[in-house]
Amino acid sequence: MRRPVAVRVVGPLQWIVYPALAAIAATIIFATPVQLFGLMLPEPVFPMVLAFAWPLIRPSMTAPAVLFALGLFLDLFWNGPLGLWALCLMGVYVVILLSRNLLAGHEGVIRFAWYMACTLVAFLVAYVIVAVRAGNPPAILALIGQILPTLILYPIADWMLERFDDGDIRFR
């Protein structure tokens, strides 16, 4: 008699909803106007991790919709132009979705290089849009001050890929 095998089914709640809520919570917490030892808290773009990891975990129609909502949340919460981060995050999602076959099997430095390239392109697009709208280019140092914390978040994306990729055997 065959013993029943427990099949671990990872639904959208685990790999979409909970990370999205965690990104919102982290964004709100890091927006606290507090100084620790004279330094303000960094302000990374937490949903950038999801825009990179979600299309690699598995294609889904829910993920881009939630990512779009996260971008709108960032714009509303940070008082940016409405649609700015929604557009940039969706751009990253589309690029990674189209590059899934190229990225399949790569780990470590290669994957981080892709994450870095996508992040830089997203910030470049945001920089151009804001500079054109305001007629005034933002400061480069301030831009670097937000890019670096966002790049540091890559281990979270890597952990999500290790945790959820192939978590559902139907997508193997």
Place this chain on the structure above:
Amino acid sequence: MTAGAPADSNPLCGRSPVAFRDGPFENLKVPLAWTAAVVAVVAMAGAALLLVSDRTTPDGGSSYGAARGAAASVTGPVSGVFAAPVRWVGAVTDYIGGYFFAVSENRRLKAEVAELEPWRDQAIALKNVNARYEAMLGLRTEPAVPMVTARAISDARGPFNRAKLVDVGASKGVRIGNPVINEHGLIGRVTGVTGGVSRMVLLTDVASRTPVLVDRTDARALLTGDGSDNPRLEFVRGAGSVQAGDRILSSGDGGGLPRGIPIGVAAKGIDGSWRVKLFSDRGAVDYVRVLLFQDFGQLIDPNALNAPPLAGLTTAPPPNAEQAGAIGDAAARRQAAAEAQAARARAAAVAATPPATTPAAAQARPVQTRPAQPRPAAEAPSAAMSPQTTPAQAPEGAT
């Protein structure tokens, strides 16, 4: 439309099909990656559409002000709850820092007090002299602006946005455009208001433009934020009108801000442009004060602005029949009185003049009394201005 297919039917990763299980498309299967791409492209188009349609309104708000207000009123209280532990940690670090640096800070404060005491005495004397000058010259000084104290509950510090949420709103009288200060100087302006939460854009925001003046030379400039901690001074008028260390104040040009609010100190940036080290960065911007100052229009009664100009500069309305009669009667009485006075003067002159007097001299005397004749004509407009009082005053003047 549901996702799901056995692994054996779809061996390629990312090729999971979507099956239309009901209806005529039962056997149609679309790769899941395609559907995800379609959703993503549609979302990108929507984002671009939002981006194009989001405009700044003339009062400084946003065309999506309702959505931003709703988001602020939801995230405001949530930020307060989430941020409480972080705030406690910040208080602990402040306590530790104050404990270890108490001696050096005490020395610095003593030196600062010793330096400021002469300035305090001068300020008191100058305030007294200034008040006397204002009273002598009859200057209409700006009234005191009411303020509302608030706490910053959220902060955007990125290169594209520099803004804060504060926990006061329209219920406390806050309106779009109100300046916000802390104990050191100007911080920004309110750009969005809900019932209990307001959003302020900082001077360092990339979209911020603030008219300022250089205290030493009274030169005008525009303070332009660029997402860094030190906004730029642009359009500085006059060569050599700015030096490092000059105090920068709000100029009040345009009426959006009161004049004279301290902003910062001028300094040369590493890119060679003039920048301003903000006074507000001297301490944590946690508690702020919102000036309930909309613009100069609120300082006076709008009805007074809309009232007609001075009555003396306008043409008097035509008199009615009763006023015309009174005016004519007064003019006739004055003319008769003037003629009678001239006749009496001529008779007195004839009586007092010896017979040898030349006719030329006798004719000159009535000429001396002629200046009395234009008086009724000169007073006629005033009679028209106050027709009720003129008829009563005219007989007195005539007698």
